[in-house]
Amino acid sequence: MTARYWLVPVTRLTPLTLGEERIRLDQTAAERLIWIARRAHPRLILPMKITRMIQQEQDTCGMFRQRLEVDGPIVLNGKPWSLSGCACRWAESLLGGEDALALARHFDGHALGTTLVRWWSQGFRTGLLVEPEGKRVSENRCS
Secondary structure (H helix, E strand, O other), X not given: OOEEEEEEEEXXXXXXXXXXXXXXXXXXXXXXXXXXXXXXXXXXXXXXXXXXXXXXXXXXXXXXXXXXOOOOXXXXXXXXXXXXXXXXXXXXXXXXXXXXXXXXXXXXXXXOHHHHHHHHHOOOEEEEEEEEOOOOOOOOOOO
């Protein structure tokens, strides 16, 4: 199954805010990025299914995906999306700032290395949102 991947800066934890500079990746690039990140530290860049980002009772998953494609930050503060507990734990577990910068050498020569260093220098955390294409998953339980 193919999927859509978005490298996103988490610019704030409360309320959870995804920065406006989101980068769409193909599957090969996303897998390579995760491979490098996991070798550096298991929590440096964690993937998260997009269907688990917002609370299950909200039927807005498709609209949330479309929002990733437009400009501006995305704030999960209940207007219109409420953050799921799973997404909160995901964001809090990401490394960022000085901890992430100490591992930046693993991305030397990588196409996104400069962007990652800039985000981490600003104190941001970095995650990878994953959305299966062609299939809308209504369940968003954390496993």
